[in-house]
Amino acid sequence: MNELVWLLLPAAAASGWWAARRSASKAQERRARTTPAYFRGLNYLLNEEPDKAIDVFVQLLEVDSETVETHLALGSLFRRRGEVERAIRIHQNLIARPALDEEQRANALLELGMDYMRAGLYDRAENLFLELKEMNQHVRKALQNLIIIYQQERDWEACLRVSEELEPLVSESLGLARSHYYCELAEEALRRKDTEKAVRLLKKAARAEPESVRPTHLQARMAMESGECRKAIELLHAAVEQDSSYLSEVIGDLRTCHARLDDLGGLRRYLEGFLDDSADVAVVLALTDLIMEMEGEEAASAFITEQMEQHPTIRGLLRLIELNSSLPHVKAGQILVGLKDHMERLLAERPAYQCTKCGYSANTMHWQCPSCRSWSTIRRKNEPDEKCR
Ligand SMILES: [Zn+2]
Known part of the structure; x- marks a missing residue:
């Protein structure tokens, strides 16, 4: 509550000072009458009765529009404290005043828009930000909020439209976001079986941000769908070249393609190329499965045991236990099964x-x-x- 008091004290003091200095015209007489009300409002604030305080301040506004800035500050303070309903009441009342000049009205619209965002009332917020854009006021903030709203509503066309208007107004590139909007649209097209449109959209996605792995992976998925396994593998490799940390996400698809081509050996050689430097646990596990399929459990067990000696990981150890407990060492197997449960819980957390x-x-x-x-x-x-x- 202290914050509120400090915010309002100067306004109340100024109001009193003006009232004392100028008392000739009718307008100034009105102002003089407002001063006790301001102190009444402050009193409510000090007594922790903010609702009554707001009522007083909102009434004051009807007679004195010079306190607009104070009300704006009060409203945004309430919003920052999470009291959104109060902030909305204050800002709605401000906007209803015909006496506001264009800049004051724009400031109040922006604040109310932020209140609605905070309250999750996106359609109301959208109207206000569109109005601000029309008024050519606070355009950058209005567009940034519109993008948040359209992302929430998954209206990717609108996101693309707004991001084009926004890009010249901000310092950073919006290429990565735009690439994802195109990918989202491409995924929608794929769900409708409109592959031609998906191809066009993915090209745009790749152009918007050449480093993005998502369009490359989606193109690989499309190639898989149409049975072009070699092309799919090339694209999956390209995605890993774009971002090596993405390897674990494409291993499943690589496996599908190599299995269809009856070339698991090819996948094994590719994955072995990643063993030395990063020793990604997903690579170790995929290789363990491949070796088990190609050479049997003993070989797989030997491989993962060696790997775990070099780079122990929880997932890797879990797989090691699984493999060894299925091998015929009964007593050790029982102990390992208990250990496995424990580690599974550890991993799930x-x-x-x-x-x-x-x-x-x-x-x-x-x-x-x-x-x-x-x-x-x-x-x-x-x-x-x-x-x-
Ligand atoms: Zn984050």
């Missing part, structure tokens, strides 16, 4: 994905961080979190 920008943890892959709304920042957590030592 750890989120596998994390946003590299804000640290948000997730159990599944998201293209857009649900917390900070950044695109392509969610990555699989691997080393060193998952290492045992």
